Amino acid sequence: MKDNTVPLKLIALLANGEFHSGSSWVKRWE
Numbered sequence: 001m002k003d004n005t006v007p008l009k010l011i012a013l014l015a016n017g018e019f020h021s022g023s024s025w026v027k028r029w030e
Helices: 005-015 019-029
Strands: none
Touching: none
């Protein structure tokens, strides 16, 4: 399980203020 890369990517997206894009990204991976 690559559970390490997911939170890191989410943190990076949040840091960039791309929350909406992050939501779409998460839905793609679910």
